[in-house]
Amino acid sequence: MTLTLIIIQIIKVIAIFVGLLTAIAYTTLFERRMVAFIQGRVGPNRVGPAGLFQPIADAIKLLFKEEFIPDKANKVLFSIAPLLSFTTAAMAIAVIPVGDSITIGGYQIDLVISDLNVGILYIFALSSLAVYGIVLAGWSSNSKYSLLGGLRSSAQMISYEIGLGLSVVGVLMLSGTFSIAEIVRQQSGSILNWYFFKQPIAFFLFFVSAIAESNRIPFDLPEAESELVGGYNTEYAGMRFGLFYLAEYCNMITISALAASLFFGGWSGPFLPPIIWFLIKVVIFLFVFVWVRGTLPRFRYDQLMRFGWLAIIPLTLVNILITGLVMVLKG
Amino acid sequence: MNLLVFYILAILAAGSAIMVVTMKNIFHSALFLVLTFFSVAGIYVLLNAEFLAAVQVLIYVGAITILMIFAIMLTHQLFSRSLRQVNEQVIPASLITFIFFVLSVVALAKTAWPVSGGQLPEDRIFEIGKLLMSEYVIPFEVVSVVLLVALVGAIIIGRREKSGDTK
Numbered sequence: 001m002t003l004t005l006i007i008i009q010i011i012k013v014i015a016i017f018v019g020l021l022t023a024i025a026y027t028t029l030f031e032r033r034m035v036a037f038i039q040g041r042v043g044p045n046r047v048g049p050a051g052l053f054q055p056i057a058d059a060i061k062l063l064f065k066e067e068f069i070p071d072k073a074n075k076v077l078f079s080i081a082p083l084l085s086f087t088t089a090a091m092a093i094a095v096i097p098v099g100d101s102i103t104i105g106g107y108q109i110d111l112v113i114s115d116l117n118v119g120i121l122y123i124f125a126l127s128s129l130a131v132y133g134i135v136l137a138g139w140s141s142n143s144k145y146s147l148l149g150g151l152r153s154s155a156q157m158i159s160y161e162i163g164l165g166l167s168v169v170g171v172l173m174l175s176g177t178f179s180i181a182e183i184v185r186q187q188s189g190s191i192l193n194w195y196f197f198k199q200p201i202a203f204f205l206f207f208v209s210a211i212a213e214s215n216r217i218p219f220d221l222p223e224a225e226s227e228l229v230g231g232y233n234t235e236y237a238g239m240r241f242g243l244f245y246l247a248e249y250c251n252m253i254t255i256s257a258l259a260a261s262l263f264f265g266g267w268s269g270p271f272l273p274p275i276i277w278f279l280i281k282v283v284i285f286l287f288v289f290v291w292v293r294g295t296l297p298r299f300r301y302d303q304l305m306r307f308g309w310l311a312i313i314p315l316t317l318v319n320i321l322i323t324g325l326v327m328v329l330k331g
Numbered sequence: 332m333n334l335l336v337f338y339i340l341a342i343l344a345a346g347s348a349i350m351v352v353t354m355k356n357i358f359h360s361a362l363f364l365v366l367t368f369f370s371v372a373g374i375y376v377l378l379n380a381e382f383l384a385a386v387q388v389l390i391y392v393g394a395i396t397i398l399m400i401f402a403i404m405l406t407h408q409l410f411s412r413s414l415r416q417v418n419e420q421v422i423p424a425s426l427i428t429f430i431f432f433v434l435s436v437v438a439l440a441k442t443a444w445p446v447s448g449g450q451l452p453e454d455r456i457f458e459i460g461k462l463l464m465s466e467y468v469i470p471f472e473v474v475s476v477v478l479l480v481a482l483v484g485a486i487i488i489g490r491r492e493k494s495g496d497t498k
Contacts, residue, residue, distance in 0.1 A: 125388040131397055135401075158398070
């Protein structure tokens with residue numbers, strides 16, 4: 001009995017983790033092809049049919065590159081930083097449900113690794129840990145560019161974390177739970193149940209903060225290549241560099257999945273199986289990420305900070321206030 | 332099983348706390364502080380207080396220590412210099428600490444720790460929220476006022492430095 005449950009749990013962990021890694025690999029290809037399309041280029045299409053084996057080629061290249069550690073770097077922290085970056089990013093997927101519970105052979109299986117009752121807080125706690133990977137990378141490299149990149153990113157991520165956390169409070173107030181599976185369940189049935197229609201401002205604030213939190217264009221100041229060479233990962237090479245790269249794409253996927261679950265009904269939808277609906281919604285958000293990257297220029301650093309503190313955070317507070325007022329008036 | 336995990340976490344918390352006060356490099360001290368907070372969060376999880384654990388990581392690890400590290404990184408004299416963690420008052424200080432340690436052990440041994448035999452409530456976060464808004468509303472509000480004072484104070488200090496620059 002318990003052994004079966006443990007085996008089911010292990011299978012779930014492996015399935016979701018392998019799925020996540022595959023998704024990360026193909027998100028890189030998706031992004032490169034999409035950006036190429038936006039810019040009127042061809043993009044990587046030589047390795048395999050339509051370039052489908054490109055991520056495998058990239059992975060092999062990264063694995064066989066020399067793992068170079070700079071002479072003056074702090075060796076231990078230099079090696080820990082990329083691991084920390086990737087583990088915190090990958091762990092967040094554990095609380096995101098990919099589908100409703102299914103029953104196989106008398107066992108009820110939730111299609112989520114762990115449906116924590118503090119799911120959303122868990123994701124925010126992990127995203128606050130992600131700052132350490134970048135800060136440590138910047139500090140331990142013992143290089144000007146890395147340090148500046150690390151400093152910028154810690155300031156940026158702390159600032160936008162507040163906006164990210166406050167923006168979902170509206171949804172939490174309406175749903176009355178921290179469990180993501182429960183929030184998705186409340187949105188099933190009709191498209192009008194989606195929290196996007198009840199909390200549109202919250203969604204936009206959430207998405208903008210999330211792009212900033214994942215250090216993507218137009219908020220990619222920690223790795224602004226024209227100013228900082230490469231930012232916090234300047235001194236990294238080989239698979240250590242690869243892990244930072246994986247972490248960034250992993251964050252994109254987590255944020256897309258979270259946005260789909262919190263605001264767009266997650267796995268719920270008609271006709272198609274729940275997992276397909278979930279994947280469709282995630283891919284749409286990934287496309288928005290790439291679209292934004294292909295379209296917008298980068299912010300200046302002071303603009304970024306002013307935008308975060310003087311636009312995003314006050315607006316989230318106003319949103320919470322209005323949500324509370326409406327809830328009280330409606331009873 | 333639970334006991335074993337508890338011992339690992341407790342040793343990790345206490346060990347890294349010792350490292351915090353003995354490390355020569357202040358940056359490493361800050362990193363060991365992270366480990367301490369993290370182990371304490373693990374103990375909260377063992378005690379079925381997931382909410383407290385998540386908030387502990389979010390606030391202590393994710394905000395407070397990051398701010399410390401940020402400050403260390405900005406003040407570059409501190410950055411890679413090795414600091415002495417002790418000065419000439421080390422003997423009186425350790426005496427006082429030892430007395431405090433003995434007193435706390437005595438106090439700990441004499442206290443009867445009440446163990447609630449009741450069932451854990453189903454929705455623990457809901458119960459915490461309800462208690463904060465009813466029974467503990469006055470401490471809760473006082474804490475928020477204290478935080479507000481700190482916030483206003485920080486703004487005033489920040490502003491003063493700015494006007495000093497223009498003179």
